[in-house]
Amino acid sequence: MMVRSAALLVVLVLCADSQDYCYHEPDCDPYAWGDFFPSCHPLLGGHHSPINLDHHMVRNLSLGLLHLEGFDETQTGQWTLENDGHSVLLQVGSGMSVSGGGLPGVYHTVQVHFHWGDPSTNGSEHTVDGRRYPMEMHIVNMKSIHPNVSAAEEDPTGFAVLGFFIDVVYADNVHFSHISQKLSSVAYRGQMTGIKPFPLLSLLPKLNMSQYYRYSGSLTTPPCSQAVVWTLYEVPIYISWSQLAQFTSQIFSTEEDAAQVTPLQNNFRHLHTRFSRTVSASRDARLLRGTADPLTLLSMRLLHIVVLGQFYL
């Protein structure tokens, strides 16, 4: 019986390993991930990501600027850019870490990747007051005390992910070209190319890095481990329309020799409920006001009439 159970377990594990996740086929899209990766089931009270950031926030005055160690330096060695069929990942090697800003420890920077939509739809994972940005960049950092990813996945604060919204303007972002110029080399799944290290800080917004939101959540891809301290920065990164199009139109989720090539688009997980979680606003963040409901507007108007004797119509 035990042997049979063990054999069954091996089969199940192999199935889970061999089952790839996707974003758009009904049998493997984000709503089906839980069938193969049980921790992706958004159970009641779960700490899943992404979420909508709204006015239900609490100011936390102790949340100041994060310390981004090594982000302003050009690291030695070689970085790699890779298309894994789900995103484009920049593996950054060792030498950088994040700490401070209320993070419970030091986290080594592991990789950077992106989520995007399609030529006509925005594709950030988190939304702000219901607004979805064109793209979202994630800098994934793993707590330094953990020897490997599996150990970090077991720790509710095993990862610190820095999320940056990406918005679009007419001018190219010259720093972003470090990545966008290399995208044609990783157009198809499984392709990888070397990339010369550059100061990661050059990708980030120049100002207002002390304005961010913080909450406890999960990885947004399988196994969806509820092991992430999220930091979502308020100020977006700006890139050009043509740089955005390189992601939405020129990256494929299939291999180069596939019978039918499929563009990699809308690679974001659906929104999850906040439940009882607190979303904190950093000391300098702008508190979102949300959209006042009609009753609130009416009571404010009545207050004006009573207090000021004025009519606002």
Ligand SMILES: [Zn+2]
């Ligand atoms: Zn991500």
